[in-house]
Amino acid sequence: MNKTRILVTRTVFDEVVSDLRGEFDVxxxxxxxxxxEELRRRASDKVALLVxxxxxxxxxxxxxxxxxxVCNMMVGYNNIDIAACTERGILATNTxxxxxxxxxxxxxxxxxxxxxxxxxxxxxxxAGHWKGMPFTGMLGHDVHHATLGILGMGRIGxxxxxxxxxxxxxxxxxxxxxxDPALEQAVGARYVSFHELLAESDFLSLNLPYAPENHxxxxxxxxxxxxxxxxxxxxxxxxxxDDGALIEALRDRRIAGAGLDVYEGEPDFHRGFLELDNVAxxxxxxxxxxxxxxxxxxxxxxxxxxxxxxxxxxxLINSDAWEQRRQV
Ligand code: DGY
Numbered sequence: 001m002n003k004t005r006i007l008v009t010r011t012v013f014d015e016v017v018s019d020l021r022g023e024f025d026v027x028x029x030x031x032x033x034x035x036x037e038e039l040r041r042r043a044s045d046k047v048a049l050l051v052x053x054x055x056x057x058x059x060x061x062x063x064x065x066x067x068x069x070v071c072n073m074m075v076g077y078n079n080i081d082i083a084a085c086t087e088r089g090i091l092a093t094n095t096x097x098x099x100x101x102x103x104x105x106x107x108x109x110x111x112x113x114x115x116x117x118x119x120x121x122x123x124x125x126x127a128g129h130w131k132g133m134p135f136t137g138m139l140g141h142d143v144h145h146a147t148l149g150i151l152g153m154g155r156i157g158x159x160x161x162x163x164x165x166x167x168x169x170x171x172x173x174x175x176x177x178x179x180d181p182a183l184e185q186a187v188g189a190r191y192v193s194f195h196e197l198l199a200e201s202d203f204l205s206l207n208l209p210y211a212p213e214n215h216x217x218x219x220x221x222x223x224x225x226x227x228x229x230x231x232x233x234x235x236x237x238x239x240x241x242d243d244g245a246l247i248e249a250l251r252d253r254r255i256a257g258a259g260l261d262v263y264e265g266e267p268d269f270h271r272g273f274l275e276l277d278n279v280a281x282x283x284x285x286x287x288x289x290x291x292x293x294x295x296x297x298x299x300x301x302x303x304x305x306x307x308x309x310x311x312x313x314x315x316l317i318n319s320d321a322w323e324q325r326r327q328v
Pocket of ligand 1: 073074075076077099236284285286287288
């Protein structure tokens with residue numbers, strides 16, 4: 001009997017692929033992404049796709065008439081045209097939950113790096129400048145006892161907030177929906193308006209998903225409301241910050257610094273960041289630990305197995321597609 005044809009768009013762990021090969025006819029991509037045309041061509045005869053940040057748009061979906069499931073190996077899904085999947089009865093899934101702590105850890109890594117000038121001073125040291133550190137050299141910002149503002153208080157935002165207790169911080173947050181008082185108390189965070197969050201935060205961490213309504217939510221006007229001593233950290237998604245405006249604010253020292261893991265148009269990020277010392281940069285590593293990436297791949301596989309077995313996938317994004325399918 002012919003096995004179901006699936007495409008894994010990027011190289012994943014051997015144990016995940018060998019498990020898949022027992023059950024499916026698996027085609028797997030390389031470490032680098034396919035070009036748009038290549039991805040479309042390879043997806044055209046597949047029944048399910050396991051994807052990693054690849055753009056799944058109308059043109060691709062139209063060229064793959066047998067497709068039944070698109071399973072993202074990540075939690076954010078702004079790379080997938082969900083409405084187009086739903087229209088075609090294709091189930092779309094993601095991997096929430098398994099990467100919360102790892103992504104929260106990365107938020108802290110960049111927050112601390114920007115605050116204490118870790119990446120800047122490493123460049124200085126490697127360049128051979130360390131002849132004796134001036135008493136007033138490389139002074140950073142204290143994290144302990146400062147105010148941490150969190151924009152987006154979902155699972156990752158809450159994991160970031162919990163970690164702040166160890167730094168004796170005052171934690172404030174803003175979210176579309178206010179948390180229950182019991183949850184606020186558990187994470188030790190106080191709800192404030194968006195404007196208060198901007199004005200009061202010493203460190204502002206973005207932990208919300210990208211959606212068109214969040215595009216450039218942090219632009220020149222919002223940056224102007226922040227303290228001159230503030231540091232902004234983005235481990236959420238590119239496009240939430242207007243990167244051009246952020247570069248200007250950092251260059252003019254209208255805010256003190258930034259820690260960034262995500263960028264507009266990544267991997268073609270704004271090269272203006274490279275000219276600045278007051279920003280710690282990482283190449284979208286939020287969930288990049290071995291254990292977490294393995295958990296993400298496995299969860300994506302569980303989603304795909306369920307979808308192909310006619311069961312509701314555990315992390316279904318478009319429940320409308322599922323309902324339509326059941327009504328047929
Ligand atoms: C996600 O899962 O959306 C993360 O950005 C991947 O690191």
